[in-house]
Amino acid sequence: MATAAGFLLAGAVFAVMFWLVDAEAVVRALSRADAGLLAVVALTIVCWNASWGVALWNVLQAQGVTVQWYQALLVNAAGAFANHVTPFGQAGGEPVTAWLLSRTADTDYEVGLASVASLDAINVVPSLSFAALGATYYVGVVAVGDRLGYLPVAVVALALVVPVVAVLVWRQRRTVERYVGAALARLWRGVATLVPRLSPPRPGALRERVEAFVEAVERVASDRPRLAAALAFSALGWLLQSVGLWVTFVALDAPIPAYVAFFVVPMGTLGSVFPTPGGLGGIEAINVTLITIVTDVAPATVAAAVTIHSVGGYLLTNGIGALATGALGVRP
Template sequence: MQLKADTRTVVVGFVGGCLAFGLVFWLVGVDSVLSALRDARPRYLLGVLLAATVWLCSWGLSLRVVLGSLGERRGVFESLVVFAGATFANNVTPFGQAGGEPLSALLISRATDRDYEDGLATIASVDALHFVPTLTLGLLGLGFVATRITFGQRLEYVAATVLALAVVVPVGVYVGWTNRYRIERAVVRALTPVVRTVANALPVVSTPADDAVERRIEGFFESIERVGSDRRRLALAVGFSALGWVALATSLWLALASLGVSVPYLVTFLAVPVGDLAALAPTPGGLGGVEALLIGLLVAVSPAAVGTVSAAVLIHRAATYWLPTVVGGGAASVILTD
């Protein structure tokens, strides 16, 4: 299966994201942010870079473990390159992971010489596994904040969101897994006519037979089942995912510390997962939305000036968004042109 990224959509979305990103810091005050950045302590900045590297490597290893569940043995470095490319896809396409998964699946299938359905199942499994530790860390951070800070309206919304996700996600996963065969049949019935209709409308694409479409959809669900049935590898993949989330929280904490902002470490366990929710925004990688959420939450739990907090968020995002986007873009280019 071949897939082409809609370059125009990517460019428009990325430009829109940059505008949203700029708007956030314009509202905060560019001068105050730049003034705070001048006081950043270099040794903490090196720590931010190291934490971001640990995050990328941890989630790359999680991808490697999931590939192993499908019988695909790949080296550590190759897995990290593939994950960097997938990160680039998430960061430049609208709606974050949801928008980047088709391109990420293509990168994985190209790098591993497997069917596109296997690539899609792999990246979907990795993204799903990230929910387990992020909810755990979010609840841990929420519990800590609840014992130390009086909740205003903003924090009440945050608490309600985290608690709702802590209930909805596990229930949804359980219901989906126990009814996976019924869901598979429903997807086959719903998507087969859609795929054939789209193929008929495109003169350069041959119309697939019903059984061919059905085989591809079934192949995707079979790959998901193989990943979900390997409990040892699942636990290992979740462990690497959790390490990555801790590294992300550490990156944010060190970014704040680099500017003299002192917040309890566990506060970042709440801030990072909540900020990640903005990755579902229509801007690439949640650009602009993630920064706004992080600034709003950290200002609510810290006495530091908003300009200083914003500068710390900018440092954190430079290491965990902009740098991986540049590195991942190179990785994606190598994979697609190989």
């Protein structure tokens, strides 16, 4: 029910967006797209998903999980499908992806969840790096305060602050681990008093699960070669996404500066917090707004390009993910 409501909300967002930029102009822009270049865009989307699948495989290798590289690609694709059909983007599908890993690789759920969380954390590094590079270039060629105001400066500052905060939290992980375990135990006991037949866990059970999760993350952090490989393939995935967006505009005969794509793609992921399946609608609204502000491309053409790249990627990723789910043969 929540997913259906999410799709309805996403449809409403697209309807408003197309109405604002002139739906007929969007259709005209779509009609002049170069089919050959659109095939290149589709290829970048497939390669981007494969690249992140290889990144996941390296994370699993660091965990000591026995899994073939193609199985990791299938799990990553199936996980992307789960992310895209559950509300709140990435947060909705991560537990499902961890469950898929636990069944496919025959490993503990905590290890699977730690692997997925580790990949998410790894993906943040190149994401912020690309956004910061694009923003820095924008600041260098456009006066600060023009069009985007101080947003590019804020992005650069965020790219510097987040790693510092992450390091501080990691160094205090034992303290954080205790607080999280205690908080989860209190929450579970509260839920157990409200839900019939739900018994609270034995004392220390949740704390042990949190400890297992942290230990699994530590194994990834301590394997430098695998961590470096995962970072490299994660960065390749972000690069392919950005190149795909740039090629989409070329296909519509409305090229944009490359730095715009590098800046916009990571920023657009903020739309994943939108309460729709996979952040559908929220991501596109952010992308259209940013590109319209920083370029001279007509808003209708921007909307057409973003729709092709983002919604087309959404559908293609879901199709591959559905096939991957069937190929894994996972049974409850």
